[in-house]
Amino acid sequence: MSKDHSPDQFLPENEGGQSHSDARRTFLKQSSILTALALTPTAAIKAAELKFEEKVAAVFEKVNITLDINGKKQKLAVEPRTTLLDLLREQLNLTGTKKGCDYGQCGACTVHVDGQRVLSCLTLAAMADGKDITTIEGLANGDKLHPMQEAFIKHDGFQCGYCTPGQIMSAVACIREGHADSDEEIREYMSGNLCRCGAYPNIVNAIKEVKNGGHKV
Amino acid sequence: MRQQPCNPSHFMKEYFFQDNMGKPMDRVDGRLKVTGSAKYSAEFELPNMSHGVLVGSTITKGRIKSIDTKAAERAPGVLAVLHYQNSPKVPGYVQAAHPTEPKPIGQPHRVFYDEQVYFNDQPIAIVVADTLERARYAARLVKAQYEEEKHATSFPKHQGKAFLPTAAQRNPKHGLNDYVRGKADAYKGENLKIESEYVIPSEMHNPMELQSIIAHWEAPDRLTVYDKTQAVIGSQNAFAREWKIPVENVKVIATFVGGAFGNGLHTWPHETAAIIAAKKVNRPVKLMLTREQMFTMVGYRPFAWQKVGMSATPDGKITAITHEAIGQTSSYEEFTESTLQQTRMMYTSPNVTTRYRILPLDVSTPIWMRGPGEATGAFALESAMDEMAHVLKMDPLEFRLKNHTDRDPERDRPWSTKFLKEAMLMGAEKIGWNKRQLQPGSLRNGDWLVGYGMGVGTFGAHRNRASAKATMFADGRVVIQSATTDIGPGTGTVMVQIAADALGISPDKIIFELGSSLFPPAPSQGGSATVASVGSAVRDACIALKKKLASLTTGNADSGFRNVKYEDLTFQNGQISLTSSPGTKLSYTDVLKQQKLPEIEVTEESRPSNEERQKYSMYSFSVHFAEVQVHQLTGQVKVTKVVTCADAGKIVNKKTAGNQMIGGAVGGIGMALTEGAVIDDRFGRYVTKDFAEYHIPVHADTPDIDVVFVDKPDFINNAMGTKGIGEIAIIGVAPAITNAIFNATGKRINELPVTPDKLI
Secondary structure (H helix, E strand, C coil): CCCCCCHHHHCHHHCCCCCHHHHHHHHHHHHHHHHHHCCCHHHHHHHHHCCHHHHHHHHHCCEEEEEEECCEEEEEEECCCCEHHHHHHHHCCCCCCCCCCCCCCCCCCEEEECCEEEEHHHCEHHHHCCCEEECHHHCCECCECCHHHHHHHHCCCCCCCCCHHHHHHHHHHHHHCCCCCCHHHHHHHCCCCCCCCCCHHHHHHHHHHHHHCCCCC | CCCCCCCHHHHHHHHHCCCCCECCCCCCCHHHHHCCCCCEHHHCCCCCCEEEEEEECCCCCEEEEEEECHHHHHCCCEEEEEECCCCCCCCCCCCCCCCCCCCCCECCCCCCCCCEECCCCCEEEEEEECCHHHHHHHHCCCEEEEEECCCCCCHHHHHHHCECCHHHHHCCCCCCCCEEECCCCHHHHCCCEEEEEEEECEECCCCCCCCEEEEEEEECCEEEEEECCCCHHHHHHHHHHHHCCCHHHEEEECCECCCCCCCCCCCCHHHHHHHHHHHHHCCCEEEECCCCHHHHCCCCECCEEEEEEEEECCCCCEEEEEEEEEEEEECCECCCCCCCHHHHHCCCCCEEEEEEEEEEECCCCCCCCCCCCHHHHHHHHHHHHHHHHHHHCCCHHHHHHHCCCCEECCCCEEECCCCHHHHHHHHHHHHCHHHCCCCCCCEEECCEEEEEEEEEEEEECCCCCEEEEEEEECCCCEEEECCCCCCCCCHHHHHHHHHHHHHCCCHHHEEEECCECCCCCCCCCCCCCHHHHHHHHHHHHHHHHHHHHHHHHHCCCCCCCCCCCHHHEEEECCEEEECCEEEEEEEHHHHHHHCCCCEEEEEEEECCCHHHHCCCECEEEEEEEEEEEEECCCCCEEEEEEEEEEECECCCEHHHHHHHHHHHHHHHHHHHHHCCECEECCCCEECCCCCCCCCCCCHHHCCEEEEEECCCCCCCCCCCCECCCCCCCCCCHHHHHHHHHHHHHCCCCCECCCCHHHCC
């Protein structure tokens, strides 16, 4: 666009001429076509019809990773630019992790990576290779809810429910980190998780109850 | 359709011998929400899904000269790049009426209709690809050239061009016309008076869930959308009109809505863009706005300028109020709201003048945001009340009590119910109002100045036509359906409570289903009217179900109830019994089993009795008290305590209703202290376009908040005695805080938000 003020205009792919990534793509396309030509003509035509070269290029551009998600090991091929959030939501149908801003400003996408709370929108999926991911879907023990989930229901720590998975993942980590010793401390260490419905006091009460209940979180 | 008579003893029997209404029941959908199983609009899985990303205009006004989509079209995975030149035509565009009530003059923005640009970041193209990443990348490759025109986005600069809304110009009886009670502008001739101007910036709803839609043409004339909307029926009608297909061919699903606060009360360009794209690529298209686009495409609380003049007698009787307001709108739709309503009816003043104007700018159209208009107006009125009390050297609570009115002075009618005075006294007690000093700056805590303030709010107690279907199964389960939504207040939960009491069965036997246009029609979830409207329909459906059970029983020779009248039966604990002889009883499930019926069902429509309602003025009332501390050196404001009180009829669920009140108070803290959307007028573009720049309150901004309910039923509004609370929860909160800041510091800041720079 003629007046694009977005920071992405500074990325090499948006500069004039062929960028690095385009060059790589062209190379991959060409080499796959060469491979196709080595096959029988029918196969080559068929391959072209199916956008074979596109598919080959797509495969080469992906990164193979292994993630342990909610206790299940998964081997995945992801584009390097795919965020952990989009991987969870768009490819694995784990939609409990929410997208609220994509800039790490709202906390709705909070998950645990190796036990630490992490903003999955600011985490490339490829960066999580080999790590253990826990999402809201993996917090309960089968049908038995995690004490924090129970406490959120009891104290009505939500209204619309959209920020809730992030609040709960953050709340569990907040206690684990030892940052839930007073109302003020909870408020401070939970301030990265926004709730537009404004259920904050109820969330604080839920966290206090879990903390004071001596539950293992 | 049936009308329930307004006979309190009847309601006593129906309701208050049961015990679910009023209980702080946990939310019925709580488990789904805490486990991540609740499905919001972008979270449905459909085969062959594709992803749409919008490209926005980079100018504010003008026309698109050319649009280059070649690079985007060549990008991997791209299925289509659509814009005004190649978009499938939307057959309903030309005649398009406004999709939901009310009807502003003009018409909603027609996406991809022509080359005109009306506001910055207006969607000019949509890129559809097989993955989100590919669509997002390709959207960056679309280039447009513009012929730019001079734009107007600065409200203060163009304020002089404001005018009376066209609807009022056309109809002298329209409520937006100037209002005069007694003598116009009578305050001007008085001795004891104040006159002040107030400014609130545009505020963004910013629900946590980004506006999202999945559009799916199941056949060329059959559309299904999973949509973030507060009105599944409203959206269904809008899309049917837009595409000129039968209403029944459009299905709108909004099972869960991740907050909305009003921005789901209108259909927006991105929705039509996704539907256009789905038509073109013949696949489902998922479109989720970015947070930046939430500032430019889905409405906001409009920038407003106000002026209040007020006069009073030395002993504190208001003699005159004049309240003027100008609200911002877009160049293509006249958006209006009831900014001045509270001033007309809240206090006893014999002379009241109100004047409302709108100012079209080159911006997108606003839409009601929580406490629409009234929250804006209450900021000015309740600030002025505080200023007047200060001039009179009077306690602001005493001043309000002195001007309290037991009859609506605007329409000269009795209130249906009003317990605002009680609410004021309860709240004052709870905040410790007696600690407040008349002289500002008198209280301190170290470096912090301490102050107390209050603000009153009101909103019409509305009720609309709604319907519900209730099905009782032979195993005793009851499923109730209505095409309402639950944007967070706990609609599903309170409907279950209402149904449990109306039917005399346990809430855990009842499932309430909402958020689908396939269910019986219900109005949009707006204007704090859902419990009164949909609750009445649910209650009527449950009563009809009981009557059906009764007719099955009393017509049956073996039942022991033969020829007994409905009125002589008691329905409790899942059993029908003879009121005169409780030992004669039969369970609901046995009724169905005896008749070999797998289920019975009823559908009921419930309407308010307008004739009865015309005799009264019906409002919910609220009063909010705030304690603040202001740092003397830095100007930092800490709200240290809020007490928020509602006179809103019978409270069905104190847990969810209390949460709503808390949420309103938090919203009011944002309005008072942190929120303001700022346009750089050189470019017409928002500089506050994410949560780093536009500050909604966070945990650390939120103090202890005490909620007080008067909890007295209003049976004139409906048979359950309820009134709305969603709006009054925020109306009057911002002035409570700014008045407390004045009490702490002696500084009166009438331009929101009150950021520290304004206090040092």
